Amino acid sequence: MFFKKQTTWIKLFPTLEAAHNRVALGKVTTIEIGKKKVCVAHTSEGFFAVNDKCPHNGASLGSGFCTDQGSVVCPVHRYHFDLKTGRAKSGGGDCVQPYPIEIRDDGVYIGFEETVWNLF
Numbered sequence: 001m002f003f004k005k006q007t008t009w010i011k012l013f014p015t016l017e018a019a020h021n022r023v024a025l026g027k028v029t030t031i032e033i034g035k036k037k038v039c040v041a042h043t044s045e046g047f048f049a050v051n052d053k054c055p056h057n058g059a060s061l062g063s064g065f066c067t068d069q070g071s072v073v074c075p076v077h078r079y080h081f082d083l084k085t086g087r088a089k090s091g092g093g094d095c096v097q098p099y100p101i102e103i104r105d106d107g108v109y110i111g112f113e114e115t116v117w118n119l120f
Protein backbone atom coordinates (compact mmCIF):
# COMPACT_ATOMS: atom_id res chain seq x y z
CA MET A 1 0.00 0.00 0.00
CA PHE A 2 1.44 3.38 -0.97
CA PHE A 3 -0.68 5.55 1.28
CA LYS A 4 -1.60 5.42 4.91
CA LYS A 5 -3.72 7.57 7.15
CA GLN A 6 -2.23 9.16 10.20
CA THR A 7 -3.68 11.48 12.80
CA THR A 8 -1.82 14.50 14.08
CA TRP A 9 -2.96 15.58 17.54
CA ILE A 10 -2.77 19.26 18.48
CA LYS A 11 -3.40 20.65 21.94
CA LEU A 12 -6.47 22.89 21.90
CA PHE A 13 -6.54 23.72 25.61
CA PRO A 14 -3.96 23.16 28.35
CA THR A 15 -6.60 21.88 30.78
CA LEU A 16 -10.23 20.76 30.79
CA GLU A 17 -11.01 23.79 32.94
CA ALA A 18 -9.57 26.08 30.24
CA ALA A 19 -11.81 24.36 27.69
CA HIS A 20 -14.87 24.96 29.90
CA ASN A 21 -13.87 28.60 30.32
CA ARG A 22 -13.45 29.16 26.58
CA VAL A 23 -16.51 27.18 25.42
CA ALA A 24 -19.28 27.15 28.00
CA LEU A 25 -21.86 24.36 28.01
CA GLY A 26 -24.33 24.87 25.16
CA LYS A 27 -22.02 27.24 23.25
CA VAL A 28 -19.90 27.09 20.11
CA THR A 29 -16.88 29.12 19.09
CA THR A 30 -14.34 29.36 16.29
CA ILE A 31 -10.72 28.51 17.00
CA GLU A 32 -7.92 29.03 14.49
CA ILE A 33 -5.26 26.35 14.35
CA GLY A 34 -2.64 27.32 11.81
CA LYS A 35 -4.54 27.86 8.57
CA LYS A 36 -7.59 25.88 9.72
CA LYS A 37 -10.67 27.32 11.36
CA VAL A 38 -12.50 24.88 13.58
CA CYS A 39 -15.91 25.19 15.21
CA VAL A 40 -15.71 23.79 18.75
CA ALA A 41 -18.98 22.94 20.47
CA HIS A 42 -19.66 22.03 24.08
CA THR A 43 -22.77 19.91 24.61
CA SER A 44 -24.01 17.77 27.48
CA GLU A 45 -22.15 14.87 25.74
CA GLY A 46 -18.83 16.73 25.78
CA PHE A 47 -16.71 18.68 23.34
CA PHE A 48 -16.95 18.30 19.58
CA ALA A 49 -15.17 19.90 16.66
CA VAL A 50 -16.09 20.33 13.00
CA ASN A 51 -14.78 22.43 10.14
CA ASP A 52 -15.90 26.00 10.77
CA LYS A 53 -16.99 26.79 7.20
CA CYS A 54 -20.63 26.04 6.45
CA PRO A 55 -20.81 24.02 3.20
CA HIS A 56 -23.99 25.82 2.12
CA ASN A 57 -22.66 29.33 1.71
CA GLY A 58 -19.51 29.63 3.78
CA ALA A 59 -20.76 31.16 7.04
CA SER A 60 -18.83 30.55 10.25
CA LEU A 61 -20.49 27.75 12.20
CA GLY A 62 -18.68 29.00 15.31
CA SER A 63 -20.97 32.05 15.15
CA GLY A 64 -24.01 29.81 15.34
CA PHE A 65 -25.23 27.69 18.21
CA CYS A 66 -25.61 24.08 19.23
CA THR A 67 -28.70 22.13 20.22
CA ASP A 68 -29.52 19.54 22.87
CA GLN A 69 -29.85 17.04 20.01
CA GLY A 70 -26.13 17.24 19.20
CA SER A 71 -26.20 19.61 16.24
CA VAL A 72 -24.40 22.79 15.36
CA VAL A 73 -26.72 25.27 13.66
CA CYS A 74 -25.47 27.68 11.01
CA PRO A 75 -26.26 31.31 11.94
CA VAL A 76 -27.23 32.30 8.38
CA HIS A 77 -29.79 29.82 7.00
CA ARG A 78 -30.10 27.57 10.06
CA TYR A 79 -28.93 24.30 8.52
CA HIS A 80 -28.22 21.73 11.24
CA PHE A 81 -25.12 19.51 11.17
CA ASP A 82 -24.60 16.48 13.39
CA LEU A 83 -21.57 17.14 15.59
CA LYS A 84 -20.53 13.45 15.62
CA THR A 85 -20.87 12.61 11.92
CA GLY A 86 -20.84 16.04 10.27
CA ARG A 87 -23.93 15.10 8.24
CA ALA A 88 -26.61 17.68 7.54
CA LYS A 89 -29.76 17.06 9.58
CA SER A 90 -31.82 19.66 7.76
CA GLY A 91 -31.44 21.74 4.66
CA GLY A 92 -29.13 20.46 1.93
CA GLY A 93 -27.24 17.20 1.76
CA ASP A 94 -23.87 18.76 2.52
CA CYS A 95 -21.57 17.66 5.30
CA VAL A 96 -18.92 19.28 7.46
CA GLN A 97 -15.70 17.53 8.43
CA PRO A 98 -15.82 16.29 12.03
CA TYR A 99 -12.57 16.12 14.02
CA PRO A 100 -11.96 13.88 17.04
CA ILE A 101 -11.42 15.45 20.45
CA GLU A 102 -9.48 13.71 23.21
CA ILE A 103 -9.32 14.79 26.82
CA ARG A 104 -5.96 13.74 28.23
CA ASP A 105 -4.16 14.31 31.52
CA ASP A 106 -2.15 17.15 29.97
CA GLY A 107 -4.87 18.91 28.01
CA VAL A 108 -7.63 18.73 25.42
CA TYR A 109 -6.50 17.66 21.95
CA ILE A 110 -7.97 17.78 18.45
CA GLY A 111 -7.01 15.26 15.78
CA PHE A 112 -6.42 15.98 12.11
CA GLU A 113 -6.29 12.94 9.87
CA GLU A 114 -4.21 13.08 6.74
CA THR A 115 -3.14 10.67 4.06
CA VAL A 116 0.63 10.34 3.64
CA TRP A 117 2.95 8.42 1.37
CA ASN A 118 4.04 5.11 2.79
CA LEU A 119 6.95 4.05 0.59
CA PHE A 120 8.76 1.68 2.92
Ligand code: FES
Pocket residue numbers: 054055056057058059074075076077078079091
Ligand atom coordinates in the same frame (compact mmCIF):
# COMPACT_ATOMS: atom_id res chain seq x y z
S1 FES B 1 -24.53 29.61 4.96
FE1 FES B 1 -24.86 28.04 6.42
S2 FES B 1 -26.86 27.34 6.00
FE2 FES B 1 -26.51 28.87 4.51
